[in-house]
Amino acid sequence: MTGLLLTEFRKLRTIWSTYVLFGIVVVIDLLFGFAIALAPGGRRGGTAGVVPHGSSQWFTNVFSVLDNSRLLALVLGILIITGEYRHKTVTPTFLAEPRRGRVVASKLVASFGGGVALGVLTMLAGLIIGFVLVAVKVHSCVTSFTKAGVNQGMSQTMCNAQHGLYFVANTHDLWHDWSTIAPGVILGTGLFAIYGLGLGALLKNQVVSIVVGLGFTLVVEGIVGAIWPAVGEYLPGGAATALEDAGRTTIGGSTPLLLPWWGGALLLVLYGVVLAVVGTLTTLRSDVT
C-alpha cells in the first residue's frame, strides 16, 4: 500500500500538466485578488457596505477569491483518475496492482495531498497579494507626506509611527486574516480534490467528469442554493462553504450556517468516498480492453 501511494504521488510529479494546473491556480488567484483589491468600491470607503482599504475586512474580501481554488482542486481530482483511462495508463497500473479498490484508495489519498498542495500555493499567492497591498499603502502614505513638503526620511518615520505603527498594524491585520482563512482554504481544496476523484471514478470520461463537476458546482448548486438554502448547504459546494465560514465567522461574522466546519468537512469526505466506492464497484470494475 505504501508503494502504491508513493506511485500515485510520483505520477503527479512526473507530468507537466500538474505544474501547469498549479501555475494556473496561482495566476488566477493573483489576478482576481488584485482585481478585488483595486475595485472602485474598495476605494471609496466609509459608506455602509463598502470596505475601506487596509481594514481587516478589506483583506477578508480580497482573500475570499482564494476559496475558488477548490474548483481547480476538483479538476485535479478528476484528472488523477480519468487521465489513466484517457492515456490508457490504467493497463500498467492495474497490471502492477490488480486489486482496483486499493488503487482507488491510494488515489483518494494522493488527491487529498495534491489538493492540499494546491491550497498551500493558493495561500502563498494570497500572501503575495497581501504584502503588495500593504507595501502600496505605505508607499501612498509616504507620498502624501512628501507632497506636503515633509522630507523623505521623516515621511517614512511618520508613516510607520503615525496612529500606532501604520505598517506594522496592517501587516498584523494581514497575518491575522491570512492565518484565519488558510485552514479553511487548504482543507477545502484537499477535500474538493477527493470529491473530484470520486466523480471521476464514477464517470471515467475526463471531459464529461469536468463538465459535470464544474456544472453541478457552479450552476446546479447555485440554483438549489437560491431556492432551498438549507438543502444547498448539504451539497458539496455548500459543505465547502462551511469550511470558509470557519474562518469568516471569527472575523466579521456572516449568515449562520447549519453545518459546523467539521460537519462540512466530513460531508465532503463522505461525498468523495461514496462516489469513489460506487465508481470502484461499477465503472472501474469493467473490463480494461
Next chain:
Amino acid sequence: MASIEARGLTKRFGAEVLAVDHLDFDARPGGVTGFLGPNGAGKTTTLRMLLGLVRPTSGTVLIDGHRYRDLPNPTMRVGAVLEASGFHPARSARNHLRLVATTARIPFSRVDECLDLVGLSDAGGRAVGGFSMGMRQRLELARALLGSPDILVLDEPANGLDPQGIAWLRDFLKWYATDSAGGDSDGRIVVVSSHLLSEAQLTVDDVIVLAAGRLAAQGKLQDLLSGSKRAVRVKTPDAQRLIDALRGANLRADLKDGYVVSEGASAEVVGPIMVANRIEVHEMTTSTESLESLFFELTGGEGMHPGHAAGLMGDYRQIVDPGSAGPAPPAGPSGDQQ
C-alpha cells in the same frame, strides 16, 4: 514451477459476441508458446483475462494456481507486453518504468538495467510522446521485465519493430524461456500471441491455436507439423519411368502440371531412386508443411491475413494440396484487429 492453466475459460461481450468459448489450455516452462489465431479469434481477450484486466464470464485461468489478482506482487511473477498505448505522452520512459518499480518495490537500478536491455538507455529521459511505435514496444518489454518474472506474456510484440528488432526479439524470447532462469530451473514460460505465422514458426516451440474463441489445436509445433504433407516435386523428361519407380518403392507419385509430385516423400528417399534408375533431372524441389498451412487447416481459413491468403498460401496449396480449394481472395483488408 511456473504454470498457466485455463479451464472452461469463457468470455461473452453482450448477448451476441462470444469472444472466448470454453477454452482449456496449459503453457509449460522452458519453451516459447505461440498463441495463434486469426483476428477476432479471442487471443487478446484471453491474454487480458489471464492478466486480470478482463473478467471471465465463466471458467478460470490460473497462474501458479492463483488468479492474477490474488498474486501478492504480480509484477514479480508475470510480465506482460500489451498493445503499445499505455503511456502518458509527457512522462519520460524512465519515469514510466519507475512508477511500476515503485508499486512493486523494485530498486530503480533495475529500471536502468531494463532500459539498457531493450536498447533504450539513451532515450530514458525523453518523453514517451515522441517515441516511435517500435520504441514504445521495447519500453513495454522493459516494463514487463522489471520484476524478472518467470512468466512473460506478449500480445503481438513484433508490431512496429523493424526486421532487426524482430530478429532480436526472437532470440531474446528463446533465451528468456530456456537459459535466463539459470541451469537448475525448468526454464520460464513465454507466451506470445501473433498473427505473423512465418515469424511465429521461427520462434515458438509449442502452439495454442484459437479459432472463433475455441481451442483448435495445442501441442508441440514439431508434433503438429510431423506426419504432415511434405512433398517432393521433380521436373524430368522421364516422368512416367519415375512415377513407376516411385510407386514401385511404395511411394505416392502423380503427374501434376508437368511435374512428378510425390506426397509424403523426402528428397533423401526420392534422390537415390532417381540415381538408381538413371533418371535425368531438370528440377527438384521439396516442400514441408508450414505452420501457415497447418493454421489454415485448423482455423478453416477464416479471417486470415490478406497478404498470406493472396500470396503465400495460394501458391503453396497448388503444390501440395491441389485437391482442396484455395482460400477465397479477401474482399479487402480486414482491419478488425483488437
